[in-house]
Amino acid sequence: MTQQAAALQTYNNELVKCIEELCSKRDELNRQIKQEEEEKERLQHDIRVLSEKLSRVNESLAQRLAARATFDRTIAETEAAYTKILESSQSLLSVLKQEAGNLGKATEPRRKEH
Template sequence: MATSSRRKKSEKAVQPRKEDAFLQRYNVELLKCIDDMKLKRDEVHRDILTLSEEQHKLEYDVTHLTGQLARVNESLCKKMKQQTECDELLREYEEAFNKLLYGQQTLLANVRRAVNTVAPSVILEESEAASLSSRQAPRSSRMSVSTRAETRADGRRDSRRESRTDYSHQESRAESMIQ
């Protein structure tokens, strides 16, 4: 019995030692897991700090770029307004220039008509005076030929000869053209 009681006691003593070893091993593994978790947490924390820093940089850049974009938009609006004003002024100046050009063309045409109607009568008078004085021709020789220059559509001058017999007809025509 004594041996059996010793055995029981030694078994009881060995049993707590086995349990203590298991507990010790579990504790060591648990501590390793906790240390691994702390390392991972520290790594995640470093990532968080890095990402936070990057976020702040990006926010600063966005703020800076937003301000820059606002300035560019404002400048663009001003330039577009100036361009519109320039376009309007150019359109007005072109219209005024075209009106001026048309007025000059009309004036030139009227002056040419007046010269063509007045100048032949002056030429007739001069030629009549010359012919009367040189030849002492009768009144029937009043018929003379005058040259009138006109501008054709292609811009070249076209000379036509017309005969004028009625001096009073020329004067009335010249007066109507001038008016």
């Protein structure tokens, strides 16, 4: 019976050792899980912060793009109007020179022909 008791004690010791090893592995796994959950929380927080920042940048960018489009349109319209003014000024100058020439001819005394 002593041999059986010794064998039982050996089995018991090995069972306790196996259970302790399993508990140790579970504790290590729990530590890793906790660490990864904390990392997940940090990443989710970072994603929220970056998403909010991206949203603000997109809004600002949209406003700036609209403002630039307004500038572009105003500049194009102003340049077109200025070109028309230059063309009108050139036409006016041409007409004025022609009229001045005609007036000059009309006001010159006529020479008598011999």
